[in-house]
Amino acid sequence: MRNILENMDSCVGCSACAQRCPRQCISMVPDDEGFLIPLIDEKRCNDCGLCKKVCPVLNTDGNNPGDAGQAGYPKAWAAWSTDDGIRLNSSSGGLFSMFAESCLLRGGTVFGAAFDKDFMVRHTGISKLSDLDSLRRSKYVQSDISQCYREAEKRLKEHRPVLFSGTGCQIAGLMSFLGKPYPELLTIDVVCYGVPSPKVWSLYLDDMKKRYKGDIASISFRDKKNGWKNYCMYIGFQNGRFYRRTAVKDTFFIGFGKNLLSRKSCYSCHFRHPRSQADLTLADFWGAERLKGIDTLDNKGVSLVIANTPKGQATLDSIREKCYLMETSFREAALGNPRVTESAPMPRSRALFFDDLIRGMRFSSLRRKYMNPFVQTLKLSAKRIAGPRFIERLKKLKRV
């Protein structure tokens, strides 16, 4: 079967090709691992080549606004919203909400990732402040962009403000889809560990529904009841029961942390710094306590904001009064957060995990074999008691 990329493992699933196809003969369908890939209806395709022209993977040298001619960028900041409600209901310091509010108050549309009615993750556009909470907080699953590039383009052509947020590859997809800069567009990407498989997420949810004997009412990947640094997976059920586990003890987070669940293209991502194409980049500022004058003892969350372009910087300046900001250097920020510039490596067990998944291994068995909270707790306790060097020695012994 002919496809847009010779090696489909490098496809990021942004769907720029499907949304740009003038004959609409490309559909996005899940592959065996559960990630969306383009499928061309060859009978209707007339080989116009537009799909290749807008593919961000084939055009990685595209219009990177952080590139040439913008001396002095990127600049980095530790930041948080002075509104505690927003900060506590966000993954890190709540900076995304500040940018989103500013766009919405100017009559604009904000695009970002939200849960649908089945708690699968989809991009959507909102234009009311009351809908902003649906985009808040990271959902650690690859989101389906649906028709959002087209919707954003429609608004931009009407000269209406648009804030588009997403992972680096989704922003790169948008930029190649649009093909030209728009003054009313502000783009924000998140520093990204990798996007986990929607299929694994759906199996995890089915498992949780069975265990808690109820349908799901709400989910937060970044519940801060135990603080920002000890964040929890929270799932509320319609029967009134709830599940709350720190990330180190939750099955899905263990798989995510071991980097078992990400899309293959994430392990050699082309859209991190210095190739981010967004005006602003957001992340957790892990290790913010290293910075002089920052007190993270309240444990409510600190964002890392990277201004990649003068437009990003101007937007940051415009929200200054509503947040705490401390300038640092890009180097300092990247030092404490390797995912700013480097992809997480692919573990050998990823292939085994997906082989088992595709062969139909039950989720409970996958959980026991690959994402076992008991084993994880043992490892952490051993690390705490014996120190990381002991664990390294054990690993070496295992290899022999």
Ligand SMILES: Cc1cc2nc3c(=O)[nH]c(=O)nc-3n(C[C@H](O)[C@H](O)[C@H](O)COP(=O)(O)OP(=O)(O)OC[C@H]3O[C@@H](n4cnc5c(N)ncnc54)[C@H](O)[C@@H]3O)c2cc1C
């Ligand atoms: C898949 C993923 C992996 C990440 N990995 C890291 C990491 O390794 N290190 C790190 O420091 N930070 C990482 N982040 C970023 C971090 O979790 C926060 O999103 C960031 O600190 C912004 O937080 P905030 O408090 O400003 O706003 P929040 O309100 O928490 O941010 C919400 C923003 O995240 C976007 N978003 C949420 N889920 C998705 C999704 N599935 N796909 C695309 N966009 C999404 C929303 O559209 C919105 O723009 C990751 C985020 C995601 C989505």
